[in-house]
Amino acid sequence: MPDEAASLREASEAWEALFRCQVTIMRRLQKHPAFKGVNMREYDVLFNLSRCPSGGLRLGDLNEHVLMSQPSLSRMVERLESKGLVERRPDPCDQRAVRLTLTDRGRELQRKIGREHVRHIHELLSPALSPEQLRELTALTTRLGGAVGSS
Amino acid sequence: MPDEAASLREASEAWEALFRCQVTIMRRLQKHPAFKGVNMREYDVLFNLSRCPSGGLRLGDLNEHVLMSQPSLSRMVERLESKGLVERRPDPCDQRAVRLTLTDRGRELQRKIGREHVRHIHELLSPALSPEQLRELTALTTRLGGAVGSS
DNA sequence: CGCTTTTACATGCATATGCATTGAAATTCT
DNA sequence: AGAATTTCAATGCATATGCATGTAAAAGCG
Numbered sequence: 001m002p003d004e005a006a007s008l009r010e011a012s013e014a015w016e017a018l019f020r021c022q023v024t025i026m027r028r029l030q031k032h033p034a035f036k037g038v039n040m041r042e043y044d045v046l047f048n049l050s051r052c053p054s055g056g057l058r059l060g061d062l063n064e065h066v067l068m069s070q071p072s073l074s075r076m077v078e079r080l081e082s083k084g085l086v087e088r089r090p091d092p093c094d095q096r097a098v099r100l101t102l103t104d105r106g107r108e109l110q111r112k113i114g115r116e117h118v119r120h121i122h123e124l125l126s127p128a129l130s131p132e133q134l135r136e137l138t139a140l141t142t143r144l145g146g147a148v149g150s151s
Numbered sequence: 152m153p154d155e156a157a158s159l160r161e162a163s164e165a166w167e168a169l170f171r172c173q174v175t176i177m178r179r180l181q182k183h184p185a186f187k188g189v190n191m192r193e194y195d196v197l198f199n200l201s202r203c204p205s206g207g208l209r210l211g212d213l214n215e216h217v218l219m220s221q222p223s224l225s226r227m228v229e230r231l232e233s234k235g236l237v238e239r240r241p242d243p244c245d246q247r248a249v250r251l252t253l254t255d256r257g258r259e260l261q262r263k264i265g266r267e268h269v270r271h272i273h274e275l276l277s278p279a280l281s282p283e284q285l286r287e288l289t290a291l292t293t294r295l296g297g298a299v300g301s302s
Numbered sequence: 303c304g305c306t307t308t309t310a311c312a313t314g315c316a317t318a319t320g321c322a323t324t325g326a327a328a329t330t331c332t
Numbered sequence: 333a334g335a336a337t338t339t340c341a342a343t344g345c346a347t348a349t350g351c352a353t354g355t356a357a358a359a360g361c362g
Contacts, residue, residue, distance in 0.1 A: 014285040014292075015176070022173045022266065024217045025166065028299060039320095041348095048173040060310060065295045067174045070244030072349050074312060079348090096310040096357045118163045125162040128298030132167040137291045140284060141165075145172030147279030148179060189351095192318095211340060223319050230318090247327045248339045261349060 007116035027123060033059075038109065041068065042080060043117070046110040049086065049102045058091065085109060087108040155251070169292075179275060185267040192219065193231060194268070198263040200237065200253045207250035209242065236260060 028039045038046070048065050049057060055141065063073050077100060078085040085106035090096035102110065181191045189197070199216050200208055214224050228251060231237040236257035242248035253261065276285065 007277060008269055008273045010282055010285045011273040014276060014289045015272045017289045017292040017296065018173060021292040022169060023216065024296045024300045026218055033260045060172050071352050084189055118159055121166045122159045122162040124299050125165060125295065126158060128295045131161055133291055134161045138165045138168045140280065140288045141168040141172040144276065144279045145168065145175045220320050249341065
């Protein structure tokens, strides 16, 4: 049986390293000129909407993928709508709900920012980790996120 | 020579997985009752201050470890000071700078929250990854964060 | 079926955040 | 040394965020 204290430490060290790594990379990424008109949080919303079938995504479902309170997200979507990037329409199956979709302009902007963003990510990560290490990191974080999300 | 497109994809998939994993875990962690009086961002400041020699940390240096603008951090420190958790005193070597230290109350609070926080982290991560995997994740993110931070 | 409870999103309001800028001290340049 | 530039933190101001709550639709229940 493994030592309790060591187990606590291994977990918190992993989280600390993951978190700090994320902060460091995020600080770099969000300085990129691509995020001049739309910040990373807003981009993340556009990105999430771009990755879902044309039916659209409900606000609550979107909210699960984003680090933000429901009211804040509601207002951000409102702003994105007034910028003509997102469309909110009532869900036919549930009159309380709202279905969100990208407008054409929204989709276009997401793709444009996405292309530059991906290149920047590549510039930051590829010099640091080998392809195998990148895949290993992907596997570990995918597994971890999945396990925590469904528990 | 590796394929350019594949390399772009590997890097952005790794970042996407890391980022989403971080969001999922963070959403869980910040709901913990330990963060009732002091939120995670504030705790992170206390934590960073707890990890530095008694001389204190300069605002700008602290800012590099935290995902926040300099003015926001300046004001957060102001609030933490008015709560009696942090002390700001002029840096003897540089009259422009401020050196931040935890007060006794601040250190005590950080430790108290830290203990519960560590336990919660353990509850979330340990069922998902083996000790070896946790160490592997620590190694990869430490390396990545280090490389990006110093580039 | 009517009544209670739960779910999905929006709003009022206080507070936190970021951008642009300032103030002041250190560093650089000539 | 003196002027120009850079660096560190604080502040004005507009905006974004979160908490508590409101509104309305759906689900549960006797």
